[in-house]
Amino acid sequence: MSRPSWLLVFALVLLAPLLCSAYFPGAARVEPDDPGAGSTTVTGVSPPGAPSVAKLEIPRGKRVVDAELQWTGLQSTGKPKDCLLSGIGELEPVVPALPIGSERVVAERITGGPHGDIAHANVTERLPGMLAADGSTIAFDGSWQGPGASCGVGWTLHVMWTTGKPAIDIRTEATPAEGLPGDRLSQTAVITNTGDMPLVGVVADLDSGPCPIPIGRLDPGKQRAVSCPGKTPLHGQVAAEARGWSLGGWPVHAEAIGPVQLLPPPQAAVSLDIGQIERIPGTDAAEVPVTVQNISSSVPLVDVVVTGRPASCRREVERLEPGEIFSYRCRASLGESVDLTVVGRPLTGGEVAESAHLVRATTHAVVPAASPVTPPGAAPASPLDESPAPRYEQTEPSVMRESPEKVAGFIAILGVLVMMVSVGALSSATRAGK
Numbered sequence: 001m002s003r004p005s006w007l008l009v010f011a012l013v014l015l016a017p018l019l020c021s022a023y024f025p026g027a028a029r030v031e032p033d034d035p036g037a038g039s040t041t042v043t044g045v046s047p048p049g050a051p052s053v054a055k056l057e058i059p060r061g062k063r064v065v066d067a068e069l070q071w072t073g074l075q076s077t078g079k080p081k082d083c084l085l086s087g088i089g090e091l092e093p094v095v096p097a098l099p100i101g102s103e104r105v106v107a108e109r110i111t112g113g114p115h116g117d118i119a120h121a122n123v124t125e126r127l128p129g130m131l132a133a134d135g136s137t138i139a140f141d142g143s144w145q146g147p148g149a150s151c152g153v154g155w156t157l158h159v160m161w162t163t164g165k166p167a168i169d170i171r172t173e174a175t176p177a178e179g180l181p182g183d184r185l186s187q188t189a190v191i192t193n194t195g196d197m198p199l200v201g202v203v204a205d206l207d208s209g210p211c212p213i214p215i216g217r218l219d220p221g222k223q224r225a226v227s228c229p230g231k232t233p234l235h236g237q238v239a240a241e242a243r244g245w246s247l248g249g250w251p252v253h254a255e256a257i258g259p260v261q262l263l264p265p266p267q268a269a270v271s272l273d274i275g276q277i278e279r280i281p282g283t284d285a286a287e288v289p290v291t292v293q294n295i296s297s298s299v300p301l302v303d304v305v306v307t308g309r310p311a312s313c314r315r316e317v318e319r320l321e322p323g324e325i326f327s328y329r330c331r332a333s334l335g336e337s338v339d340l341t342v343v344g345r346p347l348t349g350g351e352v353a354e355s356a357h358l359v360r361a362t363t364h365a366v367v368p369a370a371s372p373v374t375p376p377g378a379a380p381a382s383p384l385d386e387s388p389a390p391r392y393e394q395t396e397p398s399v400m401r402e403s404p405e406k407v408a409g410f411i412a413i414l415g416v417l418v419m420m421v422s423v424g425a426l427s428s429a430t431r432a433g434k
Helices: 003-023 404-433
Strands: 038-046 052-055 063-073 097-100 103-106 109-113 116-122 137-140 153-162 168-175 184-193 199-206 211-218 223-231 237-246 251-259 270-274 285-294 301-309 315-320 325-333 337-348 359-366
Touching: 038 052, 038 137, 063 097, 097 137, 137 153, 168 199, 168 237, 184 199, 184 211, 184 237, 184 251, 199 223, 211 223, 270 301, 270 337, 270 359, 285 301, 285 315, 285 337, 315 325
Parallel strands: 168 251
Antiparallel strands: 038 153, 052 137, 063 116, 063 153, 097 103, 109 116, 168 184, 184 223, 199 211, 199 237, 237 251, 270 285, 285 325, 301 315, 301 337, 337 359
């Protein structure tokens, strides 16, 4: 390479910081309130075929929290080996990727600048692979291929570090820890700065409300407890979130979940009764008293409807609280059958039950018919005119029932016959003995 070319490259290296400051305005700043934080910026120019080397000086014991690489093409006069900072040439196009150390850095975004397009890439996690074995040297490979490539790449690496590690933790629970969906509860959360540097702008967000609760500054090791009223969720857990920033502007975030045991829902039930039916004087109709009651202990009923016959006994009730009674009277004809059904929807946790969970009850009665009417001029029926009720008696086995005289004669004749038979038997025995 000729002497003017060496001088040109040397001039480019010396002016690279100025070029980069123009290409990459608005470098990140470190808040002075974070005494352990710091930053550095290194720049360089990689001509075609020649790597550029830079030293990244990070104090011992520091932790890198952000590293961003930016690069752009350099101005050319159009001659492959003649790069000048001034001239009539065009800017080199920005290449989409750069080989650095063992890493191949790909542009994450490209923005426009006053001196051409700028490629950006966050290399915080890849920075160790970009460094040489000594842990501080960065070697840019100057060999890259691109249309019109003649004057290489100008690059800037901005690195920020801190001695501390910002961190935050949150724990949450519900009181009571069990209940029915929709029951009232109180959600509490404890937010702790578990890092070794102050946090600012800390906010806790409890979902039972929801309740966003600003906390502000939270020093290392300190904690704050917050609470929020709410209702037992259907999914059986409450969630909380905490977020904030370190004094250097690094975000922190934590989430937590607290279980809530869901109790089995109470049984909903409804009753339907017909009271004493009374005839309306002077008419052929009767009054039917109907009573509907929500006999649940704690479940309201909505959309309560009484259906059936007669149509005059149908009713719609908007809502029945637990134990509440709804009574009414309706008309029915004498001898008419009254068949009624009531249905209602349980209301649990603010949610109306589906049709499959309706509660129902039925009832039946018959209106007594009209009593017989006595014809005009006829006397009321007398109890004497009525047929006597049949009598059922238990009797002994049948025997002959005659007068005493006939019985005595019968006995005398029977005695004479017995004596005659006895005498005949004795005479026969005497003859046989002779």
